[in-house]
Amino acid sequence: MKIAALSDIHSNVFALEAVINDAQRRGARQLLNLGDILYGAIAPRATYDVLKKHPFITIRGNQDRQIYESGPADIAANPTLAFILQDLEQAPLDWMQGLPFDAWLFEGDASKEIYLCHGSPSNDLIYLLENVESGSARVRGDDEIISLLDGHRSPLILCGHTHTPRVVKLSTGQLIVNPGSVGLPAYMDDEPVPHSMETFSPHASYALLEWHEAGWQVELVRVPYDHELAARIAANRGRNDWAHYLRTGRGLHSTS
Template sequence: MRIAVIADIHGNVRALEAVLKDLKHQAPDTVVNLGDCVSGPLWPEETAALLRDLGWPTVRGNHDRVVAAGAVPLHNRTDSFTEAALSAQSMAWLGALEPAIRLSDEIFLCHGTPRNDNAYLTEDVVEGGARHAHEHRIVERLEGETSPVICCGHSHLPRLVRLHVSGQLILNPGSVGLQAYEDETPTPHQMATCSPHARYALLDNLEGTWSVSQRIIDYDWAAAAKEAERNGRSDWAHALLKGYMQPDP
């Protein structure tokens, strides 16, 4: 059994197309999507249309939830741009996504934590950035979820954690479409992988044991940055080109 795990596309259809090309060579039995599918100043509708056709099991991310609810305030520039760009069909698809998916007895899919799509599972926000959370904090955030494999996104940081107390594996595949961002929740901070490559992960079950490999994929990030600039988002353009945010002046 081979499962491809993707997350946080953020409307970057160019990065998604590169991942799809790589998936043809990896030949997974199934592909799962952990959410934040379309929100961003790039190609929301094109991304949504492609994902609708693919029909992957897809979790609702925090941005998916905000956009699907409608009436996004204009000061939320990313989600309001996305709402305006989506067709009625894509809005309906986004609104029908589930907040979590139990893929099997062994695998649980969520965006942030099992109960909160806007919280990090394996990171603590500190001093404007993030550090790896201690095991007891991760266990608290699981809120009793006992699946042997838990797949989450949201932080955009590729990570694999094995919990000593339970043997559970927690996998964050990283982000397909956005390798750095700023957020105000729970306090102002930045996340960055420090390269512009698209990322996803493969879960392989070999004789009852799960193994994980990370995929790091080239794509035309200059085209993505140009589209962000065209849509008035130089901050996104820098993140897409560099994999980190612009330094403070």
């Protein structure tokens, strides 16, 4: 069975539809969603409606929590958050609050077990694979990643959060896969230090997984879609930064 792993949709329904169509065309029968789903200035409610039509196994991300944990002061200070809450109404909020922090698949077959988390197994805000102390991403050392796994032994571990497609094999034999972001190919953040995450193209990203006798085959897939439409909508909602990320896959400092 082929498995499609998605993460960081960020309300980009246009990218989501393109990824689902591509995954189904390639024979994916299981769909996984690693969180950060509806936060964004594009189409939160439409994204939720599309997701509910498909049999996803879904966990929550940090910005899913940001939506349903927000208070009046958070909303007043964040026009994007105010738009999201107005667009969603109550049913998607109830759905997000019911999502688990993490999940396992194939628990009956240890050789094929898959563990799903958004950031790291202990914290949805921690990057499992990347260190960003320099302001840009570098892959952590083997020992550091193993430490952040916090004792999790699943042969295949799926994570998101950094929007950066990666496949990393550890000395333990474990395979770590980040499928990248469906809906936002770059961003800039101030935590834990100011840094940029960039993929350098506007494509939607996901991972296609298939078990073979030799182990898991992983294909990191880049899907074209109407990113210009998504960028225009974001700009119309006051998010010119998102429009730049969507058009270029680059941080605001990367114009060349």
